[in-house]
Amino acid sequence: MVSILDSSSRNLQKLIEQLLDYNRKQADSAVELENVELAPLWRQWFLLIACPHGLK
DSSP states (O other), rough: OOHHHHHHHHHHHHHHHHHHHHHHHHHHOOOOOOOOOOOHHHHHIIIIIGGGGGGG
């Protein structure tokens, strides 16, 4: 249980840091849109979140 909480809190911290970085960049310049492949992002989410919690 503790390891699940630890892992989830680390992932949440990374997401918060990414959001803060995004907001800093957005405040400094115009946002540039780009195409993103969703499959690798989905796979990464699944491996980080779903699999460790038995959501196969």
